[in-house]
Amino acid sequence: MMSSFFHHGRLVVAWGAVYLALSIFISETVLHDIDLNIEAYVTLLGFALVGWVLLIAFSHTRRVRLLAGTVNAATLANRQRRQIEIPFEAGEAFDMIDAAIRELPGVTAVDSARDSLQVRAKVERTDLYGGNASAGAALARLSTWRNQIRATITPNGDAAGSVTLICEPEDPAWIDWFLVDQGSNLENADAIVRAITRRIAERRRLETQAVRESATEKELTVARLNLLHAQVEPHFLYNTLASAQVLTRTDPARADAMLGNLIQYLRHSLPRTEDAPSTLGEELERARAYLDILAIRMGPRLALQVDVPDDLRRLVFPPMMLQTLVENAIKHGLEPKPGGGTVWILARAIDNAAAVTVADDGRGFSLETAGTGIGLRNVRERLRLGYGSMASFAIVANFPSGVAATITVPLALQGAGVRT
Numbered sequence: 001m002m003s004s005f006f007h008h009g010r011l012v013v014a015w016g017a018v019y020l021a022l023s024i025f026i027s028e029t030v031l032h033d034i035d036l037n038i039e040a041y042v043t044l045l046g047f048a049l050v051g052w053v054l055l056i057a058f059s060h061t062r063r064v065r066l067l068a069g070t071v072n073a074a075t076l077a078n079r080q081r082r083q084i085e086i087p088f089e090a091g092e093a094f095d096m097i098d099a100a101i102r103e104l105p106g107v108t109a110v111d112s113a114r115d116s117l118q119v120r121a122k123v124e125r126t127d128l129y130g131g132n133a134s135a136g137a138a139l140a141r142l143s144t145w146r147n148q149i150r151a152t153i154t155p156n157g158d159a160a161g162s163v164t165l166i167c168e169p170e171d172p173a174w175i176d177w178f179l180v181d182q183g184s185n186l187e188n189a190d191a192i193v194r195a196i197t198r199r200i201a202e203r204r205r206l207e208t209q210a211v212r213e214s215a216t217e218k219e220l221t222v223a224r225l226n227l228l229h230a231q232v233e234p235h236f237l238y239n240t241l242a243s244a245q246v247l248t249r250t251d252p253a254r255a256d257a258m259l260g261n262l263i264q265y266l267r268h269s270l271p272r273t274e275d276a277p278s279t280l281g282e283e284l285e286r287a288r289a290y291l292d293i294l295a296i297r298m299g300p301r302l303a304l305q306v307d308v309p310d311d312l313r314r315l316v317f318p319p320m321m322l323q324t325l326v327e328n329a330i331k332h333g334l335e336p337k338p339g340g341g342t343v344w345i346l347a348r349a350i351d352n353a354a355a356v357t358v359a360d361d362g363r364g365f366s367l368e369t370a371g372t373g374i375g376l377r378n379v380r381e382r383l384r385l386g387y388g389s390m391a392s393f394a395i396v397a398n399f400p401s402g403v404a405a406t407i408t409v410p411l412a413l414q415g416a417g418v419r420t
Contacts, residue, residue: 007076008057014177015053019046060180067183067190078181079168080189084196086161088203090117090153093161097151100195104149104188117153117161122146122170125184146170147185149192165192220385237262243297258296265289280347280356281313283322290323291343294330301340302330308347314413315347315354318382324375325358325405333362333402341402353390354411359404364397376405383407 023042061071068075086093091114098112098119106124113119125145148170154162167185169175240262247255265286284306295302326343334341341361348355376395383391387409395405 004057004061004071004076006073007061008054010177011053011057011180012050015049016046018178019049056180060182063183064186067186075183075186078176078179078185079166079173080185082163082165082167082189082193084163084165084193085156086163086196086200087159088161088200089159090155090161093163094119094153096196096199097153097163097165097192100192100199101149101151103195104191117155119149119151121149123149123184123188125182147181147188149188151192163196165189167192216385219381239297240293247296254296258293261289261292261296265293277316278319279313280308280315280317280322280354283317283319284308284313284345287322287326287345290326291330298335298340302334303340303342304345305342306345308345309349311413312347312349312354315356315409316412317356317409318386321379321382321407322356322358324379325407328375328405329358329360329362329403333360333364335362337362349411350408352411353408355406355408357404357406359398359402361398361400361402364401364403379407383409 023046027042061076064075065071084097086096088096094112094114094117098110101107101119101121102110104121104123106126108122108124110119110121123146125147146169148168150166150168152164154164156162167189169179169181169185171179240258244255244258244262247258288304288306291302291304295304322345326345329343334343344357344359346357346359348357376393380393383393390410392408393406394408395403398404
């Protein structure tokens with residue numbers, strides 16, 4: 001309240017002093033020899049001038065309150081100064097402040113010197129009252145109409161820059177006693193600060209996104225390495241070759257079948273090119289080759305039932321995931337069970353997703369058959385990295401015994417071009 005009172009009083013005193021001086025000068029020179037009683041006219045014009053100046057000051061105060069939300073000596077001033085700390089090196093800080101100034105409405109000339117880290121600009125004030133002949137337009141005639149901006153960047157170490165920003169009328173400082181800027185320099189200063197804040201936030205967001213993408217890429221790389229390690233398990237390969245070696249002497253036909261299945265399995269297990277997709281049909285062929293080998297080794301202790309519709313065999317499916325579930329069913333479910341059992345591979349389309357299940361009637365969840373869980377963690381992690389929330393993995397007890405593991409992925413068919 002006191003700030004606005006002082007501001008209004010200053011304008012009234014300044015204009016009153018000028019008016020009084022002019023009145024005395026005119027009465028003593030031009031009208032000195034003329035016998036006229038002009039005191040009443042002088043007084044009336046003086047009151048009119050005071051009223052006009054107060055209306056201009058009131059308009060200025062109201063606009064400042066709208067812009068800043070508060071009225072004090074700092075917000076009412078025609079000349080605004082800001083000190084902005086930018087957490088980037090001076091060159092980047094210069095680019096930010098230069099771009100922010102160039103985007104201001106009404107900028108007519110920008111003179112930037114990168115070597116000296118200085119930016120100067122002229123800014124034309126927009127007509128707040130639309131240029132009409134209203135009383136509001138008349139009130140604005142005692143307002144400044146052109147402003148200037150000066151920004152100087154001071155290096156603050158290798159990773160920071162300090163910006164001194166000055167927004168002021170183009171006129172000299174003494175003019176502030178007579179003219180107001182209708183809050184235009186306050187508006188320009190705040191606009192530049194907002195622009196710098198937005199650019200810093202955007203830069204931080206991009207940096208955070210880059211770090212997140214880098215971490216995700218690292219996780220994907222680890223997952224790919226785990227996948228390569230899992231594609232051909234050494235113990236399985238050694239056991240298969242040892243069994244084939246024994247069968248060549250006792251049952252050559254079964255040895256030939258085992259080696260044929262091994263070749264088929266290895267063909268589908270060769271590392272793919274970077275990010276090359278696989279299909280459920282290809283993964284099913286790999287799993288069947290693996291199970292056919294085990295069927296020769298386990299004999300009647302292993303049975304297989306597959307129920308996968310032909311149209312779902314073109315389903316885009318992550319490589320080696322089906323194989324991981326099948327290996328778990330054999331290793332932790334059927335091999336420890338004296339009488340063996342059955343492995344089921346099922347696939348169903350549900351709305352816009354496909355559910356692929358590997359189930360067994362083996363030992364089920366128990367401490368004796370529990371493994372390290374690395375394979376299942378790898379499945380979950382790869383699904384998260386590849387699909388986000390659009391895929392899921394669930395493992396539950398099967399009835400009356402065994403385990404059922406289900407992978408649900410978006411229903412995308414290879415060659416279809418779109419999801420169905």
